[in-house]
Amino acid sequence: MLVLGLESSCDDSAAALVTGDRVILAQVVVGQDEAHRPFGGIVPEIAARAHVERLPQLIRQVLDEAKAKPSDLDAIAATAGPGLIGGVMVALLAGKGLALAARKPLVAVNHLEGHALSPRLADASLDFPYLLLLLVSGGHCQLLEVRGVGQYRRLATTIDDAAGEAFDKAAKLLGLAYPGGPAIELLAREGDPRAVPLPRPLVGSGEPHFSFAGLKSAVQRAAASGAHRPADIAASFQQAVVDCLVDRTQRALAACDAPTLVVAGGVAANQQVRSALADLAQQNRRAFSVPPGWLCTDNAAMIAWAGAERFAAGLTDPLDVPARARWPLDADADKVRGAGVKA
The missing domain is CATH 3.30.420.40 (ATPase, nucleotide binding domain)
Structure with missing residues (x-):
């Protein structure tokens, strides 16, 4: 299994390619610290614009590094929330576009589930x-x-x-x-x-x-x-x-x-x-x-892995799945996906 993960829920733009047996073939994370430092915190509009500018080239970069093509993917996983809504929309729309063009399944990942499952990416013995x-x-x-x-x-x-x-x-x-x-x-x-x-x-x-x-x-x-x-x-x-x-x-x-x-x-x-x-x-x-420190902070490897886990369980999403600023992890997400329900 080969899954592309995309992350843009806050101020880090990230893409990664992860296999179903926990091999990270390629990953890249680009932060925005310098852009936000003068304001002492994250400015949502600045973050969203930076994601739009950077994410396409990051996708190309990880595909090239892994010598892979979109047609090689089994699924595309993108953060669909929670987070800064302008940023969340960037990764999700990029994922939708790739899924449509390559005719691949889309997995809309709850960012919190990415964190929750990340220990299983680092530790194969964690059941x-x-x-x-x-x-x-x-x-x-x-x-x-x-x-x-x-x-x-x-x-x-x-x-x-x-x-x-x-x-x-x-x-x-x-x-x-x-x-x-x-x-x-x-x-x-x-x-x-x-x-x-x-x-x-x-x-x-x-x-x-x-x-x-x-x-x-x-x-x-x-x-x-x-x-x-x-x-x-x-x-x-x-x-x-x-x-x-x-x-x-x-x-x-x-x-x-x-x-x-x-x-x-x-x-x-x-x-x-x-x-x-x-x-x-x-x-x-x-x-x-x-997980190791780098996997604790925002990254696309954890999103790709969560996508791989969901895809293996038969959980994929329609192309009209909404982006969400709020999305509690313990909500029955699979019943409200695609309905635009704000949890």
Whole structure:
């Protein structure tokens, strides 16, 4: 099986060719950090225009690198949401055009399912079900049961901000360059994680969810006070996020018989987060699975792999499948595809 994956849901334009036996024949990711850095965050219109300019050449590049033609493909997988709607439309429309021209099946991939299935691309021994997935990224922070392709049950989510968004906002408050997550992680190495008293929202509470808005506000107050070194604020903030993730995940582990703790999403690239969750799994005598750092951030290899998994399960989509800004992973997506329903 050979699947082309296309991704443009945020500010990374990406294309990849992946086989059904987990071989990545070619992949390329082009970011837009320089374009968005003056604004301290992503400008949707700028991102969408860049995707339009870049994606066609990226498709040609991966096909040429793999010495493949569109006629060699078994399916074309494209992110159909959630994300910045202008960007989502670019990959999906490119996928539709290729599918139509090459007469190949289209698989409209939920970006979150790309993250959710990415550990199986990296780890051939990871079988379904993996009953506890921590999906933690710039726009999402969720605990889910993963019982199979397209079979997800959400156990907890954030009630306000996602962890990755909190990283970016904290970095901006500290005057750090975009993207904020890696900048915070780098600066935190120079700081004392106990120096600044910051809250741990919902830690120890009986409800299952996450919250990071109060932590972000506390960082704003600490930065404005002038009483703390930026490195100490960064280190204390990062430690607070880790403590929140560990506490909420521990609660979920205690409530379900999960043999494996699986972690995916952009924040999982943070080494302190990975290390703390690996320790948590070991303390609970659970296996631990997390993709390599490059596979945690947005990329087309995970979209191609999710497409391959869905295609193998007989799940393809019509050419009128809609792009979506919002698309919960645990919704019964296959019943609403093509109907323009916003979940």
